[in-house]
Amino acid sequence: xxxxxxPPKLLEWILTRFLQYDEEYEKLGDFRESYIEVVGQKGLVxxxxxxxxxxxxxxxxxxxxxxxRSSAMFKNYFKIAIRNLxxxxxxxxxxxxxxxxxISVFLMIGLYVQxxxxxxxxxxxxxxxxxxxxxxxxxxxxxxxxxxxxxxxEVEAATRLCDQSNVLVRYDNRVFVEDSWVWADDQLFNVFSxxxxxxxxxxxxxxxxxxxxSEETAAKFFGAENPVGKVLQCSFSGxxxxxxxxxxxxxxPGNSHIKGNIFAKLETLEDFGMSLENWGNYYIDxxxxxxxxxxxxxxxxxxxxxxxxxxxxxDGSVFYNLALLDIHLRSSELVFHFSSVNDIxxxxxxxxVGLIILIIVFINYLNLTTAQAVKRTKEVxxxxxxxxxxxxxxxxxxxxxxxxxxxxxxxxxxxxxxxLPMFNSIVVPEEPLVLSKNLNLIFIMIGSGLFLxxxxxxxxxxxxxxxxxxxxxxxxxxxxxxxxxxxxxxxxVQFAISIFLIISTFVISDQxxxxxxxxxxxxxxxxxxxxxxxxxxYDRSQAFKEELLKNPGVKDVAFSTTIPMKINWHxxxxxxxxxxxxxxxxxxxxxxxxxxxxxxxxxEIIRGxxxxxxxxxxxxxxxxNEYTAKLAGWDDPIGKEYTRNYEYxxxxxGTIVGVVRDFHSENMHxxxxxxxxxxxxxxxxxxxxxxxxxxxxxxINDIEKVWNDFSNGYPFTFEFxxxxxxxxxxxxxRMSSTINYFSILAVLICCLGLFGLASYTVEQSTKEIGxxxxxxxxxxxxxxxxxxxxxxxxLAANIVSWPIAFYYMNKWLQGFVYRIEIGxxxxxxxxxxxxxxxxxxxxxxxxxxxxxxxxxxxxxE
Amino acid sequence: xxxxxxxxxxxxxxxxxxxxxxxxxxxREKVIEMTEKDVVYGTLYNSLDQLQKKGYLRSEKGDPTPExxxxxxxxxxxxxxxxxALRNTVEFHESIWEGIDELSARLKKN
Numbered sequence: 001x002x003x004x005x006x007p008p009k010l011l012e013w014i015l016t017r018f019l020q021y022d023e024e025y026e027k028l029g030d031f032r033e034s035y036i037e038v039v040g041q042k043g044l045v046x047x048x049x050x051x052x053x054x055x056x057x058x059x060x061x062x063x064x065x066x067x068x069r070s071s072a073m074f075k076n077y078f079k080i081a082i083r084n085l086x087x088x089x090x091x092x093x094x095x096x097x098x099x100x101x102x103i104s105v106f107l108m109i110g111l112y113v114q115x116x117x118x119x120x121x122x123x124x125x126x127x128x129x130x131x132x133x134x135x136x137x138x139x140x141x142x143x144x145x146x147x148x149x150x151x152x153x154e155v156e157a158a159t160r161l162c163d164q165s166n167v168l169v170r171y172d173n174r175v176f177v178e179d180s181w182v183w184a185d186d187q188l189f190n191v192f193s194x195x196x197x198x199x200x201x202x203x204x205x206x207x208x209x210x211x212x213x214s215e216e217t218a219a220k221f222f223g224a225e226n227p228v229g230k231v232l233q234c235s236f237s238g239x240x241x242x243x244x245x246x247x248x249x250x251x252x253p254g255n256s257h258i259k260g261n262i263f264a265k266l267e268t269l270e271d272f273g274m275s276l277e278n279w280g281n282y283y284i285d286x287x288x289x290x291x292x293x294x295x296x297x298x299x300x301x302x303x304x305x306x307x308x309x310x311x312x313x314x315d316g317s318v319f320y321n322l323a324l325l326d327i328h329l330r331s332s333e334l335v336f337h338f339s340s341v342n343d344i345x346x347x348x349x350x351x352x353v354g355l356i357i358l359i360i361v362f363i364n365y366l367n368l369t370t371a372q373a374v375k376r377t378k379e380v381x382x383x384x385x386x387x388x389x390x391x392x393x394x395x396x397x398x399x400x401x402x403x404x405x406x407x408x409x410x411x412x413x414x415x416x417x418x419x420l421p422m423f424n425s426i427v428v429p430e431e432p433l434v435l436s437k438n439l440n441l442i443f444i445m446i447g448s449g450l451f452l453x454x455x456x457x458x459x460x461x462x463x464x465x466x467x468x469x470x471x472x473x474x475x476x477x478x479x480x481x482x483x484x485x486x487x488x489x490x491x492x493v494q495f496a497i498s499i500f501l502i503i504s505t506f507v508i509s510d511q512x513x514x515x516x517x518x519x520x521x522x523x524x525x526x527x528x529x530x531x532x533x534x535x536x537x538y539d540r541s542q543a544f545k546e547e548l549l550k551n552p553g554v555k556d557v558a559f560s561t562t563i564p565m566k567i568n569w570h571x572x573x574x575x576x577x578x579x580x581x582x583x584x585x586x587x588x589x590x591x592x593x594x595x596x597x598x599x600x601x602x603x604e605i606i607r608g609x610x611x612x613x614x615x616x617x618x619x620x621x622x623x624x625n626e627y628t629a630k631l632a633g634w635d636d637p638i639g640k641e642y643t644r645n646y647e648y649x650x651x652x653x654g655t656i657v658g659v660v661r662d663f664h665s666e667n668m669h670x671x672x673x674x675x676x677x678x679x680x681x682x683x684x685x686x687x688x689x690x691x692x693x694x695x696x697x698x699x700i701n702d703i704e705k706v707w708n709d710f711s712n713g714y715p716f717t718f719e720f721x722x723x724x725x726x727x728x729x730x731x732x733x734r735m736s737s738t739i740n741y742f743s744i745l746a747v748l749i750c751c752l753g754l755f756g757l758a759s760y761t762v763e764q765s766t767k768e769i770g771x772x773x774x775x776x777x778x779x780x781x782x783x784x785x786x787x788x789x790x791x792x793x794x795l796a797a798n799i800v801s802w803p804i805a806f807y808y809m810n811k812w813l814q815g816f817v818y819r820i821e822i823g824x825x826x827x828x829x830x831x832x833x834x835x836x837x838x839x840x841x842x843x844x845x846x847x848x849x850x851x852x853x854x855x856x857x858x859x860x861e
Numbered sequence: 862x863x864x865x866x867x868x869x870x871x872x873x874x875x876x877x878x879x880x881x882x883x884x885x886x887x888x889r890e891k892v893i894e895m896t897e898k899d900v901v902y903g904t905l906y907n908s909l910d911q912l913q914k915k916g917y918l919r920s921e922k923g924d925p926t927p928e929x930x931x932x933x934x935x936x937x938x939x940x941x942x943x944x945x946a947l948r949n950t951v952e953f954h955e956s957i958w959e960g961i962d963e964l965s966a967r968l969k970k971n
Contacts, residue, residue: 029932030885058903
């Protein structure tokens, strides 16, 4: 046997890695002996291969052994961790509770943001669906869609939709008011993803007078009966028709832009005398799918020429394409959306708040853990004396951190589960959010929670494992100051963030208060708005009005197509230009109104006169706002010729009889625009009732009685105009209240951390306080000494956050046409608030310490 | 009373047969000889460890030898407990096989 043969160094080295617990490497000797024998028999190469495979095959056993041995140490770590958890109960509760609350809030916000971002994505072709927009309106002429599909090869399919509310549906002696009724053509299925549970996509809309209904609606109307083939008697404003159910579709998800309980064949509208061939009326939503090679921009550029040559439609450049994916979050400036839309800015704001809360929680955790770690110097030193390696200590502290994070994660899931109903009631998403629907997010949260645990744990772990054995054995003070510096910086960051949130909350609510109370140019108080959808009331509207006027509580009644705060009908008006006598055009919002309109809404006439029955009967009379007069260049518009016209309509030629002071005809995001009031004494779509003296509830009851006498089954529904106005700012109000809640929460979490740190400092300086007291320091002096340490950081935080808050809030305000100026008051309030809250948080701890008997504290060691 | 598993039995018997010269290399060779199957060191160490923990084996360090790269041999010996465990197992085998000589004869033929 040749003793000179040695196994390859590399392989032996690898083996020693696995033999960590075999201190003298006797096993290495075994391997070498057998290796020499193999080499003797089969040669060097075979020997090396044998050696290698011996290692590979041994790996599982070695791993099991290593795990077994380390588990003994692990048990110890675990025991110590649990003991510490119970020993420092306050810190544990602050740590785990804070983390859990923060993570659960983050999770809920994440759920909401995800929900909003996922809008319309359930449609298979979502990326290729576009909507045609006309100027600032999300509606088009009716023939647009079929023309688009027929005449452009890149358009795969185009569908027309038209939503209707207040449809009265009767079936089997039962009456329902359906607010989510949609007229649609059979191309619907080629554009959007619909799942028909019964009925065939190709045939459900074969005949006029057919409808498909959602699962939910089917259950509501028919219970367990098979809905297909049933006939519903439906009344629309002014017309009635029998509709046959031909199919049932699966409920539409809450984050679909196309919402509806009932889809009815669009062409049925022709039976009601409405034309689907008219290029002059704008009430149809046009959605289309481009094929994969199509480019929406190129298509858009073709519109003007195409419309002019093929459809004799001038000025087609006002049409453009909007991607379906952008509708929900990036088109809130448009009016006439198919369903309510949100604003990406709120989503950003939300995500930011969620992130901010997470950061605050994270900082708390980091601070408390570092502060507490200093207390464990003794343990660390003993472990070191007993031979603990540094990496083992790091492992131990990291492990503890991960343990605490895991516990918090479990709690945060429980919190999120419990708090979601409340969150839903504050944020009000289109569909209540549920945890189980978004498992991905939960996994992401668990992953990121653990990641944060590792990050937050690694600082104290590295920092504490550095403690040298040598050096001052009692010398925690210099380590303390180093960690103190970091903690102070973190406290400043935390408070800066909270102050930022407080300032934002103030500014946002100020702004909302401002728009809700701004002088609108019309009155909205004590006005009740009814929609006259009942055919019977509609037909006898004058009698109905006269009946109402008999009631002393009713001051005035007016009919119109729209009410002043939402004049969103649109048309072009023609006038003769003063200078060159050419025809000028003014695209203007308009409302058809009767004689009472101006009086009911208290619009102020600054020139000319109100509509007058004697003077204007049978004539086309107009009242315009100041802005329109300015656009037309008229100093005195009274008596000027003015025509409501679009090429396709016969112009309504008439004269201007008055000018009203500019009023806010739309929400505050939109500047004052041209408005024309068109006299239409026969109009009766919307009735606005000005209430006078008397008990409001009583008057409303009386109105209801009159309604029931006149109506043909439509239940009485009404709205107060001021409530409806607030409704326009629903998103803003909701967001603002959400931000309020979350900033309160953020401040509270900050205070938790501050409380923890204050307790820690008080504990650390028990002796100092004792000595000071015995030397004659008074309680206020000590409280001041201890409190000031923290309060000065809240002041520093103010200075950091002011400019940032000022910048961002100014940016946010830019989105409003009518906005407040950010005053100094906001900053002073925020600073004072933060200061007071911080002071109240720590005063209890500092007072306690200051009041303690020095004999106790000095005996403390 | 616990009985030994087949693997444990083989290992203990191998050590017994090797008399005083049972250290991992020789044990491995013996086991391979007895079972005609290759044995990996990793598994062997593990089994030896477990037998030691159960108290059937004890180990002592021998002298370092040059072919082992200056590493000592670890010798294994059966303890009293180990021997009685083996005896138990044998008795157990006999008791469960008792009375089926005919069958065992047939098994042996095959």
